[in-house]
Amino acid sequence: MFFPDILINSPLFGIALTIVAYSFSEFLISRFEINGLPPLIPSTLMCMAVLLLHPNITYDQYFNGAVFIHFLLGPATIALALPLIENIKTLKENLSIIVSGIIVATLAGVTSIYVCSKIFGASPDVLLSLIPKSVTTPIAMEISAAIGGIPALTVACVIFTGMLGASINHKVLALFGIKNDIAIGLAIGASSHGLGTSACANKSPLQLAIAGVSIALTGISTSIIAPLLLPILEKIMP
Amino acid sequence: MSPNLLLKGIAIILAIQWVSVTTLNMLGSKFPAPLLGMIVFSILLYTKVISKESVNSICLVLIEKMGMLFLPASVGIILYLQIIKDESIAIFATIIISSLVVLLTTAAFLEFALGRRNKKGGE
Structure with missing residues (x-):
């Protein structure tokens, strides 16, 4: 067999499948020039296909090895401090406007998610998992776990949000006549995190820098505001 | 490096x-x-x-x-395929509507705030 038990029960399986699937996806994307498609999407489908086609392999067996890669999300989040410090000048010059913009974005985000989920009849688990959907994945997972959501479901929501953002953000903002780079960068970073921000790369360096700052600040403000705002929303709209 | x-x-x-x-x-x-x-x-x-x-x-x-670091977590979606299927309308409608609300509210607020500050600076 291609997947003998000795392989499946060793961390080698999860680590190798993750890295091979991801680099193969990167290769396919550069080979066929499918620009704009994050490698995470094809590689997720590949890993899922392996697990779904082999009923004898469980997700736990995969995660047994993949946890080593999953662990690095923590250090990667901490590493986001570097781009933040590199953009500190723009941040300082527009500090009060940026911070109030982020608070507006977070309040609008958490409230709109809560109201929409209630209107469309989402279950409490799904509602809580949707709350951090605009935050960059590692922080979103932490927030989701902290407020009682399902972190893996949050990841799915975060990724779908990012894909949607990467494809429509600039078109929507242009449609509404928004031209200021600081406004565009901040709104994109706050609504669709890193995936949406990747679409700013070929537009303007200022948009990219502001979006980077916005991702970090949205993470911080959502993790503070969401747990405080949720009980209030639950009282108003049970 | x-x-x-x-x-x-x-x-x-x-x-x-x-x-x-x-x-x-x-x-x-x-x-x-x-x-x-x-x-x-x-x-x-x-x-x-x-x-x-x-x-x-x-x-x-x-x-x-x-x-790549997101991959193990996003493969974890397979544990929740049933929930996603059952509540797909609520999940996708919420994501689309809320993303647009956040994007436009934030951009409009920023345009307003920056515009007001630039006006003040010009006076």
């Missing part, structure tokens, strides 16, 4: 994470530890306690390949 700097960089980042996790655990706080780590790291970089050179390589690697 020397091997020595990579090792030194990851040592610094792991040490910061260690301190963050321990501190939050002692306080019994639910605040995400990596986020506290990011704040602490920002302060240390800003005050030049840690030089940018010593962490530049590892940060570039971690940020550049961040997509």
Whole structure:
């Protein structure tokens, strides 16, 4: 067999499948020039296909090895401090406007998610998992776990949000006549995190820098505001 | 991107994470530890306690390949396929509507705030 038990029960399986699937996806994307498609999407489908086609392999067996890669999300989040410090000048010059913009974005985000989920009849688990959907994945997972959501479901929501953002953000903002780079960068970073921000790369360096700052600040403000705002929303709209 | 700097960089980042996790655990706080780590790291970089050179390589690697680090968690979706199927309308409608609300509210607020400040500056 291609997947003998000795392989499946060793961390080698999860680590190798993750890295091979991801680099193969990167290769396919550069080979066929499918620009704009994050490698995470094809590689997720590949890993899922392996697990779904082999009923004898469980997700736990995969995660047994993949946890080593999953662990690095923590250090990667901490590493986001570097781009933040590199953009500190723009941040300082527009500090009060940026911070109030982020608070507006977070309040609008958490409230709109809560109201929409209630209107469309989402279950409490799904509602809580949707709350951090605009935050960059590692922080979103932490927030989701902290407020009682399902972190893996949050990841799915975060990724779908990012894909949607990467494809429509600039078109929507242009449609509404928004031209200021600081406004565009901040709104994109706050609504669709890193995936949406990747679409700013070929537009303007200022948009990219502001979006980077916005991702970090949205993470911080959502993790503070969401747990405080949720009980209030639950009282108003049970 | 020397091997020595990579090792030194990851040592610094792991040490910061260690301190963050321990501190939050002692306080019994639910605040995400990596986020506290990011704040602490920002302060240390800003005050030049840690030089940018010593962490530049590892940060570039971690940020550049961040997509791969999400993979184990996103494969975890297969454990929740049934919930996603059952509540697909609620999930996707919420994501689409809320994303547009956040995008437009924030952009409009920023345009208004920046416009007002520039007007003041011009007077």
